[in-house]
Amino acid sequence: MFYRVQVEDHVRVPPTSFNLPKEEAIISMLEKQFEGFISKDLGIVISVSQLLNVHEGVIIPDDGAAFYKCTFELLTLKPELQEIVSGKVRDIADFGAFLNIGAIDGMIHISQTMDDFVSFSKEKVLVGKASTRSLKVGDLCRARIIAISYKDVANPKLGLTMRQPGLGKLEWLTEDEKPKEEPKKKETKKIKKAKK
Secondary structure, X not given: OEEEEEEEEEEEXXXXXXXXXXXXXXXHHHHHHHOOOEXXXXXXXXXXXXXXXXXXXXXXXXXXXXXXXXXXXXXEEOOOOOOEEEEEEEEEEXXXXXXXXXXXXXXXXXXXXXXXXXXXXXXXXXXXXXOOOEEEOOOEEXXXXXXXXXXXXOOXXXXXXXXXXXXXXXXXXXXXXXXXXXXXXXXXXXXXXXXX
């Protein structure tokens, strides 16, 4: 889920940025410091959305840079368990598919792609045996987050599933909404036997 988070921190503005307006120099340094930053508490920082408050700058001896205590707002993506996400299939391997949900990719194990026996083809396509549904690179999908791992903080892992109602490739969802036609009954003609 996306969040807007207020943070208070000290920002170092080097002398090379003194020619810029103060707010512009501070935002530039904040973007360099925070954009792409990943933490378990904040999630993945997407951007610095605004600068809220800037205190007086301080210059520390033996460092020509100015330090400003400031309050700013970050736009972050923090995945939550059981959250429904939409994304595009970035890659397919023999063990599953990788779904790009914006700032991060999630992995859908082959057993979690659909309610069917799934096989992997050489053309990087996952195909259901009974349903003949296929999943390939570039398909738009909806999935649920079932596992989040921050074991390697620089590279968090997401486990996804598409085996529940309302999830899967978007084309599959519209197929499910269409009413199914009932098989037509064969008309049988009754032949009356003439009485003699």
